[in-house]
Amino acid sequence: MKNIIKNAKKGILLLALTVTIVSFANENSFYNVSVVANKTTLTINHVKEGNLLSLKNALGQVIASETIKTTGKYTREFDLSFLSNGNYMFEVDKGLEINEIPFSIKSGEALFNKNEEKVIYKPFIRVSADMVFVSKLAIDGEPLDIEILFTPKNSMNSTVVVSEKIKNKDKIERAYQLSSARPGEYQVILHTAGRRFEKKI
Numbered sequence: 001m002k003n004i005i006k007n008a009k010k011g012i013l014l015l016a017l018t019v020t021i022v023s024f025a026n027e028n029s030f031y032n033v034s035v036v037a038n039k040t041t042l043t044i045n046h047v048k049e050g051n052l053l054s055l056k057n058a059l060g061q062v063i064a065s066e067t068i069k070t071t072g073k074y075t076r077e078f079d080l081s082f083l084s085n086g087n088y089m090f091e092v093d094k095g096l097e098i099n100e101i102p103f104s105i106k107s108g109e110a111l112f113n114k115n116e117e118k119v120i121y122k123p124f125i126r127v128s129a130d131m132v133f134v135s136k137l138a139i140d141g142e143p144l145d146i147e148i149l150f151t152p153k154n155s156m157n158s159t160v161v162v163s164e165k166i167k168n169k170d171k172i173e174r175a176y177q178l179s180s181a182r183p184g185e186y187q188v189i190l191h192t193a194g195r196r197f198e199k200k201i
Helices: 002-028
Strands: 031-036 039-047 052-057 062-067 072-079 086-093 097-106 109-112 118-121 124-128 131-137 144-152 159-166 171-177 184-192 195-200
Touching: 031 097, 031 109, 039 086, 052 072, 124 195, 131 144, 131 184, 144 171, 159 171
Parallel strands: none
Antiparallel strands: 031 039, 039 072, 052 062, 052 086, 086 097, 097 109, 097 118, 124 131, 131 171, 144 159, 144 184, 184 195
């Protein structure tokens, strides 16, 4: 009888440990997906009202998009059977963070691989007086190309005043001083993770 009680306690402890591990794993993933027939239910954790959800093809072209109108957990059912065979992606733009959820379509069925999910941290551009500050988290070590152009007033010709490629850094921080001696416009152009970001000053 003592052995039965002892084994039962071990079973309960193991079950509790398993539930804890599964819950922890779910908390670490920014999304969950369920595919039943041609219905795909996507749940995105930790969204904010105003985040943008987009469906893109392999070329990065937007097929559909919507602004999320809730904060916390977002759930939406999609019928993706209209898509032709190929690679696609759900993208969640959260301001300074982009969540990529890639999937493929085969014979009308959506196939997801959680190992391919990715978080891209956008570069941040801040302007203060004649100073431009550029910062970015680069946890995966992706390089950042920085280019600053100056276009004089009433001119169509731009001059490159800054051109720099930064790599092999987990955290990127740069500061540039711009001249205000001549009237005109500056344009900060950043390339990272196959994307382009820009700001006019």
